[in-house]
């Protein structure tokens with residue numbers, strides 16, 4: 358049975374308005390939903406973690422949770438599949454197509470990232486204004502027809518960005534804004550690669566989000582994306598970069614996202 362049919366069989370009233378993808382250390386945000394239905398990914402054909410060699414990523418959940426946030430029906434993907442898990446840039450496509458088929462018009466993407474910018478510090482949130490696809494992989498390779506030629510200008514919806522800036526100001530939360538560079542991972546960057554990324558004009562570097570944005574734009578979803586900054590890029594500070602550190606530091610970003618996202622969903 359397709360993921361869509363399975364979801365509809367578990368939850369006949371499964372129409373949603375928006376979908377949210379949670380990054381490393383951010384899975385606590387599911388607590389924001391009421392009236393929830395949880396379906397594990399392994400019951401959903403094509404959802405993350407089902408291709409041969411992918412084993413999930415610690416700090417990431419593996420459930421689809423549908424519930425109510427700020428009076429709207431939304432779906433949360435508690436974890437994602439990254440390109441580095443299996444070499445598949447389109448790994449998130451079946452899940453995103455399913456969310457669009459359930460009615461989602463907006464997609465909220467969260468991730469953890471390393472900062473390249475002295476004004477954007479660990480614990481800060483950085484709204485994505487644009488991205489650089491440095492990994493060079495594209496999830497639409499092999500897609501037939503003209504819809505693959507997706508226009509990526511304003512791929513991070515200017516209206517949603519503006520709304521979220523207003524929301525964070527009224528909540529007294531500082532929200533930085535910048536360009537996210539997608540590095541395939543799973544190894545972290547070298548010091549020289551971080552220097553290159555700075556010269557390319559990026560403000561943060563991370564291992565996700567970009568392929569999801571490309572797929573979502575092809576599907577016609579409005580995208581809002583935000584990085585929880587967990588560290589300075591390699592060589593920019595004395596701290597030791599590790600996945601453990603990423604998960605621990607993401608908690609600070611999660612606390613702020615817990616306040617911003619429900620207000621953004623209300624304002625969609």
Ligand code: HPA
Nearest residue numbers: 469470471562563564603
């Ligand atoms: N590099 C890439 N991805 C990351 C980092 C980083 O420094 N921190 C958290 N995710």
